[in-house]
Amino acid sequence: MPITTIGFDADDTLWQNEAFFRLTQERFAQLLSDSDPAHLTERLEAAERRNLGHYGFGIKGFMLSMIETAIEVTQGRVAAPVIAEILAAGREMLRHPVHLLPHAREAVTALAADHRVVLITKGDLLDQERKLAQSGLGDLFHGVEIVSDKTPEIYQMAFARHGAGPLQAAMVGNSLKSDVLPALAVGAWGIHVPHDLTWSYERAEPPIGSPRFRAIADLGALPALMDQLRNLP
Amino acid sequence: MPITTIGFDADDTLWQNEAFFRLTQERFAQLLSDSDPAHLTERLEAAERRNLGHYGFGIKGFMLSMIETAIEVTQGRVAAPVIAEILAAGREMLRHPVHLLPHAREAVTALAADHRVVLITKGDLLDQERKLAQSGLGDLFHGVEIVSDKTPEIYQMAFARHGAGPLQAAMVGNSLKSDVLPALAVGAWGIHVPHDLTWSYERAEPPIGSPRFRAIADLGALPALMDQLRNLP
Numbered sequence: 001m002p003i004t005t006i007g008f009d010a011d012d013t014l015w016q017n018e019a020f021f022r023l024t025q026e027r028f029a030q031l032l033s034d035s036d037p038a039h040l041t042e043r044l045e046a047a048e049r050r051n052l053g054h055y056g057f058g059i060k061g062f063m064l065s066m067i068e069t070a071i072e073v074t075q076g077r078v079a080a081p082v083i084a085e086i087l088a089a090g091r092e093m094l095r096h097p098v099h100l101l102p103h104a105r106e107a108v109t110a111l112a113a114d115h116r117v118v119l120i121t122k123g124d125l126l127d128q129e130r131k132l133a134q135s136g137l138g139d140l141f142h143g144v145e146i147v148s149d150k151t152p153e154i155y156q157m158a159f160a161r162h163g164a165g166p167l168q169a170a171m172v173g174n175s176l177k178s179d180v181l182p183a184l185a186v187g188a189w190g191i192h193v194p195h196d197l198t199w200s201y202e203r204a205e206p207p208i209g210s211p212r213f214r215a216i217a218d219l220g221a222l223p224a225l226m227d228q229l230r231n232l233p
Numbered sequence: 234m235p236i237t238t239i240g241f242d243a244d245d246t247l248w249q250n251e252a253f254f255r256l257t258q259e260r261f262a263q264l265l266s267d268s269d270p271a272h273l274t275e276r277l278e279a280a281e282r283r284n285l286g287h288y289g290f291g292i293k294g295f296m297l298s299m300i301e302t303a304i305e306v307t308q309g310r311v312a313a314p315v316i317a318e319i320l321a322a323g324r325e326m327l328r329h330p331v332h333l334l335p336h337a338r339e340a341v342t343a344l345a346a347d348h349r350v351v352l353i354t355k356g357d358l359l360d361q362e363r364k365l366a367q368s369g370l371g372d373l374f375h376g377v378e379i380v381s382d383k384t385p386e387i388y389q390m391a392f393a394r395h396g397a398g399p400l401q402a403a404m405v406g407n408s409l410k411s412d413v414l415p416a417l418a419v420g421a422w423g424i425h426v427p428h429d430l431t432w433s434y435e436r437a438e439p440p441i442g443s444p445r446f447r448a449i450a451d452l453g454a455l456p457a458l459m460d461q462l463r464n465l466p
Binding site for chain 2: 051054055056060061063064067068070071074076077078079080081083084087090091094095124125126127129146147148149
């Protein structure tokens with residue numbers, strides 16, 4: 001069955017994202033320089049994981065977790081101006097310009113000519129909409145799904161809504177955990193495009209031996225891969 | 234043309250919402266009891282409006298705006314444990330049980346039998362999903378749209394996706410600004426179900442003289458109204 005729909009992850013697949021989180025984490029560490037940076041990172045990551053069920057993914061939840069961690073590591077002694085700096089750093093993230101990754105525009109443009117291309121991303125609704133608008137890629141996509149989490153059910157729904165179901169779809173992204181494994185789980189192709197920076201939460205073991213798993217170095221290789229998959233016996 | 238699709242707003246139309254914000258605002262005022270409560274409310278509302286373009290609608294943005302206001306009204310002297318209390322109050326909001334409004338279940342059940350019923354709501358993605366799941370109404374809806382803002386374009390898209398377009402659709406909600414006026418603007422019916430508590434941001438003048446505007450006291454009156462509209466000459 002030919003692949004008729006291609007899903008693209010957004011953050012760190014089409015454009016930089018984790019780099020902005022890392023920069024903000026560095027600023028956070030400078031603000032709390034009395035704490036050991038490694039310990040701070042560990043407490044922040046623990047807060048993020050603990051709060052994921054309340055806040056979901058995205059910058060606003062990250063801001064709230066940074067504030068919580070600042071209070072925690074200082075035993076409630078952090079000064080309000082430091083909290084104000086954390087708020088400012090978060091608002092800057094929400095305004096950061098969109099930096100497309102290499103070949104993102106060419107790959108989506110080329111594939112949109114003979115596939116349905118769908119953006120499937122998680123995070124804060126407004127922030128993802130802003131980045132898509134700023135990316136200049138918005139008009140290339142036949143559909144956009146901003147979801148609270150990337151589960152097998154989400155891929156089932158998205159590929160049914162925007163195509164002929166997961167068996168005729170491929171998902172392309174930098175996260176094995178969120179983009180590749182749950183897409184493979186519903187029978188779609190899962191195409192991994194690794195990114196140098198990947199949030200610890202998104203890491204997973206590659207699905208060795210899965211016939212529908214592929215990995216490419218960057219999006220420049222995607223059109224040729226899709227051609228090759230089309231001509232599989 | 235018969236109405237084939239009915240859109241329902243969620244917060245303060247199907248279930249209580251603003252009441253939880255007011256309770257949290259009271260707790261916020263107690264935490265900052267050195268400030269005049271009226272002044273505090275004014276500063277908080279100003280922060281919410283100022284931040285809307287960054288944070289969008291929802292509890293996480295409200296939490297961030299409360300923290301910002303606490304720092305502002307104390308000239309940077311608020312103690313970290315107060316910030317921790319604000320975070321705790323926000324997390325409680327994100328866990329609050331769903332209280333359905335009178336007749337919500339019966340109205341949606343009755344109308345789902347011979348219309349496509351669609352939930353159209355704004356706010357944090359995960360929080361809205363949680364409330365819908367807890368409401369027990371999830372299975373009644375043919376579609377769910379969680380959006381970053383309620384504009385005429387959003388109603389155009391939602392009523393096209395889930396029906397025969399806005400001319401054959403009605404939107405039901407407590408906010409004239411978000412539910413009624415933008416739905417009327419694209420040619421749908423706009424049905425206002427006022428709620429005692431409505432956030433100042435959501436207030437607007439009723440569209441007197443608009444032929445597709447109706448107001449009802451509560452959702453108990455909705456099935457009869459829809460029957461009446463169906464039999465219009």
